Amino acid sequence: MSTYRPSEIESKWQQYWLKNKTFKTPDDHSKPKYYILDMFPYPSGSGLHVGHPEGYTATDILARYKRMKGYNVLHPIGWDAFGLPAEQYAVKTGTHPKETTEKNIGVFREQLQMLGFSYDWDREVNTTDPDYYKWTQWIFKKLFDRGLAYESEQPVNWCPELGTVLANEEVIDGKSEVGGFPVVRRPMRQWVLKITAYADRLLEDLDDLDWPESTKEMQRNWIGRSIGAEIQFQIEGHDEQISVFTTRPDTIFGATYMVLAPEHPLVDQITTDDQKASVSSYKESASQKSDLERQELSKEKTGVFTGSYAINPVNGVEIPVWIADYVLAHYGTGAIMAVPGQDERDWEFAEAFDLPILRTVQPPEDFEGKAYTGDGPCINSDFLNGLHITEAKTEIIEWLEKNGVGQKSVNYKLRDWLFSRQRYWGEPFPIIHVNGKPKSLPESELPVTLPPVDDFQPTQTGEPPLARAKNWVETTDPETGEKAIRETNTMPQWAGSCWYYLRYISPDYDGGPVDKGQEKYWMPVDLYVGGSEHSVLHLLYARFWHKVLYDCGIVSTKEPFQRLVHQGMILGEVEYTSYEKDGKVISADEAAESKDITRVPLSESEVEKKGDRFVVKGTEISVDSKAHKMSKSRGNVINPDDVVKSYGADSLRLYEMFMGPLEQVKPWSTKGVEGVNRFLNRSWRLFFGDAEEDQFNVSDSEPTGEQLKTLHEAIKKVTEDIENMRFNTAISALMIFVNEANSWDSIPKTIADPFVILLSPFSPHIAEELWNRLGHSDSLAYEVWPNFNEEYLKSDSIEIPVQVNGKVRANITIPSDRIKDKEFVIGLAKQQENIQKYLDGTTMIKEIFVPGRIVNLVVK
RNA sequence: GCCUGGGUGGCGGAAUUGGUAGACGCGCCGGACUCAAAAUCCGGUGUUAGCGAUAACGUAAGGGUUCGAGUCCCUUCCCAGGUACCA
Numbered sequence: 001m002s003t004y005r006p007s008e009i010e011s012k013w014q015q016y017w018l019k020n021k022t023f024k025t026p027d028d029h030s031k032p033k034y035y036i037l038d039m040f041p042y043p044s045g046s047g048l049h050v051g052h053p054e055g056y057t058a059t060d061i062l063a064r065y066k067r068m069k070g071y072n073v074l075h076p077i078g079w080d081a082f083g084l085p086a087e088q089y090a091v092k093t094g095t096h097p098k099e100t101t102e103k104n105i106g107v108f109r110e111q112l113q114m115l116g117f118s119y120d121w122d123r124e125v126n127t128t129d130p131d132y133y134k135w136t137q138w139i140f141k142k143l144f145d146r147g148l149a150y151e152s153e154q155p156v157n158w159c160p161e162l163g164t165v166l167a168n169e170e171v172i173d174g175k176s177e178v179g180g181f182p183v184v185r186r187p188m189r190q191w192v193l194k195i196t197a198y199a200d201r202l203l204e205d206l207d208d209l210d211w212p213e214s215t216k217e218m219q220r221n222w223i224g225r226s227i228g229a230e231i232q233f234q235i236e237g238h239d240e241q242i243s244v245f246t247t248r249p250d251t252i253f254g255a256t257y258m259v260l261a262p263e264h265p266l267v268d269q270i271t272t273d274d275q276k277a278s279v280s281s282y283k284e285s286a287s288q289k290s291d292l293e294r295q296e297l298s299k300e301k302t303g304v305f306t307g308s309y310a311i312n313p314v315n316g317v318e319i320p321v322w323i324a325d326y327v328l329a330h331y332g333t334g335a336i337m338a339v340p341g342q343d344e345r346d347w348e349f350a351e352a353f354d355l356p357i358l359r360t361v362q363p364p365e366d367f368e369g370k371a372y373t374g375d376g377p378c379i380n381s382d383f384l385n386g387l388h389i390t391e392a393k394t395e396i397i398e399w400l401e402k403n404g405v406g407q408k409s410v411n412y413k414l415r416d417w418l419f420s421r422q423r424y425w426g427e428p429f430p431i432i433h434v435n436g437k438p439k440s441l442p443e444s445e446l447p448v449t450l451p452p453v454d455d456f457q458p459t460q461t462g463e464p465p466l467a468r469a470k471n472w473v474e475t476t477d478p479e480t481g482e483k484a485i486r487e488t489n490t491m492p493q494w495a496g497s498c499w500y501y502l503r504y505i506s507p508d509y510d511g512g513p514v515d516k517g518q519e520k521y522w523m524p525v526d527l528y529v530g531g532s533e534h535s536v537l538h539l540l541y542a543r544f545w546h547k548v549l550y551d552c553g554i555v556s557t558k559e560p561f562q563r564l565v566h567q568g569m570i571l572g573e574v575e576y577t578s579y580e581k582d583g584k585v586i587s588a589d590e591a592a593e594s595k596d597i598t599r600v601p602l603s604e605s606e607v608e609k610k611g612d613r614f615v616v617k618g619t620e621i622s623v624d625s626k627a628h629k630m631s632k633s634r635g636n637v638i639n640p641d642d643v644v645k646s647y648g649a650d651s652l653r654l655y656e657m658f659m660g661p662l663e664q665v666k667p668w669s670t671k672g673v674e675g676v677n678r679f680l681n682r683s684w685r686l687f688f689g690d691a692e693e694d695q696f697n698v699s700d701s702e703p704t705g706e707q708l709k710t711l712h713e714a715i716k717k718v719t720e721d722i723e724n725m726r727f728n729t730a731i732s733a734l735m736i737f738v739n740e741a742n743s744w745d746s747i748p749k750t751i752a753d754p755f756v757i758l759l760s761p762f763s764p765h766i767a768e769e770l771w772n773r774l775g776h777s778d779s780l781a782y783e784v785w786p787n788f789n790e791e792y793l794k795s796d797s798i799e800i801p802v803q804v805n806g807k808v809r810a811n812i813t814i815p816s817d818r819i820k821d822k823e824f825v826i827g828l829a830k831q832q833e834n835i836q837k838y839l840d841g842t843t844m845i846k847e848i849f850v851p852g853r854i855v856n857l858v859v860k
Numbered sequence: 861g862c863c864u865g866g867g868u869g870g871c872g873g874a875a876u877u878g879g880u881a882g883a884c885g886c887g888c889c890g891g892a893c894u895c896a897a898a899a900u901c902c903g904g905u906g907u908u909a910g911c912g913a914u915a916a917c918g919u920a921a922g923g924g925u926u927c928g929a930g931u932c933c934c935u936u937c938c939c940a941g942g943u944a945c946c947a
């Protein structure tokens with residue numbers, strides 16, 4: 001008997017697809033297009049993990065399906081290849097990051113090809129390729145020329161011991177993640193992109209996107225638009241005014257003090273002599289805290305009085321001005337009017353420092369809390385009294401504007417984007433400094449390529465590694481011949497991924513980042529699939545760049561990604577853990593509270609379910625049952641290579657789609673892989689029967705009605721489910737087909753052909769092989785997707801349940817032509833023996849009849 | 861705290877949008893094949909009671925709407941992700 005041998009057929013078809021360029025993107029624009037994009041991977045040294053094939057299989061299924069539905073499909077892949085690991089490896093070993101990167105890309109490419117994804121390999125992009133980053137630099141130049149990129153002194157995390165600047169994620173509790181060395185905040189010249197100029201558009205255009213609501217909401221929160229007022233307070237005895245931003249101008253009569261951020265520029269001027277000492281020591285201690293520390297020590301409010309008073313513009317009342325680090329320098333104006341009556345933070349501060357509290361909104365009678373932030377009529381507020389929040393806001397803003405002491409104002413949480421890194425392995429900026437002023441290089445000078453350096457570490461003085469390439473740094477302005485110095489910072493990893501989806505459209509085009517004609521046809525991306533960890537940063541940054549390119553007339557759509565789906569994380573296998581303390585087994589909840597416990601892993605057979613928890617078999621000792629994130633330290637990492645080796649790529653693809661809904665987090669199960677592998681084996685055997693030889697068992701006979709019904713039920717379900725990305729239930733429909741078909745003596749070719757097509761998006765290798773053996777000489781990749789025929793789905797009769805008072809008491813079989821015949825159906829229902837039993841001695845109240853669904857007899 | 865999801869058999873998950881809860885897969889139990897095992901095939905499998913027909917219970921907990929609720933409404937609890945002194 002011919003057995004299913006994935007290793008043989010899979011490499012055979014992978015080679016066939018590559019050799020024949022089966023998935024080359026068509027050049028003609030006559031058909032409808034479908035652009036389906038994966039978030040491209042960072043080619044790490046550890047290779048593909050099982051999370052990658054999840055999203056990639058989902059998009060591949062859709063890509064293959066859409067081709068068969070007559071679309072021109074653009075389905076590319078590439079490499080987000082700048083990044084820290086290759087650079088750190090370079091620091092350690094001296095190997096150039098380029099070498100490491102190329103090697104890793106080779107591994108990734110091979111792994112992706114091993115999984116049978118239908119990418120157009122002629123469109124691969126690589127962010128580290130000078131031909132690619134030429135255009136990243138070109139786009140940066142556009143940003144610079146439009147005034148959207150500027151230099152600014154910004155505090156960074158500097159680690160003297162490591163001689164490098166660290167990202168926030170690399171700093172834990174004020175120490176470096178690697179080595180645990182102290183990290184200090186230190187101002188450095190940085191490039192910053194003015195993303196805030198696009199805040200409103202980034203916010204508004206979210207509404208029209210077909211994205212997960214949670215992702216849109218995260219972006220909205222990140223942008224953090226809030227409407228309020230900016231109000232000027234005069235400082236008693238000074239010329240200066242202090243501006244505050246508030247979303248509750250209606251509470252201004254309750255402003256009993258004012259707080260400036262310690263970094264506020266006016267602090268020194270308004271501090272009185274006798275407060276100088278305490279103010280400067282407070283400022284000193286605040287500056288030493290990192291942002292993180294400030295947040296973590298947020299429990300207790302601290303602050304000091306400056307000695308000065310501000311005048312409340314609405315009533316002339318003098319209120320003390322304090323400084324405190326609960327007010328952030330970078331939000332709003334860096335100063336607030338404190339209204340403890342209606343703000344919890346202000347209430348806490350007022351309590352701590354014994355400052356007056358005045359309610360200006362009447363809380364409900366049963367209100368027992370401290371600050372009241374809900375709605376209610378204004379009190380103690382002169383001309384606002386009686387008004388509710390919304391009217392009071394309008395009223396007071398009008399008053400402030402009329403009196404020239406304030407105006408309506410909008411604020412954002414979003415800050416400008418810190419765009420430079422002090423690293424080697426990133427895009428150089430297309431910038432030179434002439435006489436200390438930055439200037440963008442002309443387009444003809446692009447790309448600015450990375451110079452060779454002898455050491456990939458920053459210099460002793462903290463300058464970026466590029467500063468080591470002296471001959472490169474010292475240059476001349478190509479336009480004036482003046483002496484010039486090259487920018488030595490490099491761009492962050494986000495840069496390359498901000499526009500890669502455009503490069504795929506015309507990867508070899510040299511007249512710009514993208515060929516306009518092609519762009520018009522292919523954009524926007526119809527479906528973008530990737531992890532939710534990129535919900536905010538990557539997706540927000542890419543949208544920002546896209547909008548700038550739109551304004552430059554380079555792209556034709558306002559938004560890059562019309563539809564977005566996140567695949568859920570795949571966790572390790574479920575683990576059962578019991579705990580021991582001092583040699584004794586203890587329950588899981590007890591273990592949670594004690595120290596010095598030993599974890600003892602248990603197998604599934606050693607535990608059982610009792611109530612709503614798992615216990616050690618035969619005992620009352622509860623154990624933990626949980627699937628954990630895959631991690632090297634836990635030792636629960638599943639390697640896709642191993643899975644492919646044991647079961648084949650088709651099984652891996654099929655399993656990852658069968659696990660559950662794409663978006664959901666779900667635990668791995670090797671038994672589950674075996675299950676789908678069994679299904680593929682059964683599918684294979686459908687075509688070979690139990691014959692001893694390699695004999696194909698497909699008949700030329702006409703299909704029976706039952707066979708057509710089975711097939712068309714599968715066509716219907718699989719088609720609908722693919723359209724809605726419900727791959728798990730689509731696969732279940734395929735399984736149902738195979739289970740049925742297995743009972744047939746042989747399978748008619750007219751049934752076999754369409755079935756193989758249905759299977760092909762999920763498990764393309766086995767499908768191609770079967771298709772070939774069915775006598776077709778070409779790949780099935782561009783075959784026509786079968787349509788289902790309602791006619792075949794009909795059956796002679798249907799079975800519906802009969803309820804008495806809402807409980808099912810019998811099932812009746814109704815001939816198809818009488819489904820809607822109420823009298824007949826109810827009559828039949830009443831004849832049922834088990835129904836009569838329940839009707840005896842009762843009065844009929846109501847007869848519910850839903851054709852084709854249910855009968856419910858309500859009696860008393 | 862706030863925002864967004866979610867809670868269904870031993871496990872992963874289905875359920876046409878208010879109409880037979882548990883499709884499909886895993887696991888488990890029984891049987892066939894085998895000297896035996898693996899693989900494969902056939903049958904069973906929510907819980908409880910019963911030989912069975914059948915009945916009661918059952919979708920985190922409690923309440924409500926309805927002829928009928930996993931699905932709609934209210935209250936509470938738990939889990940995951942995000943975010944957090946943003947005025």
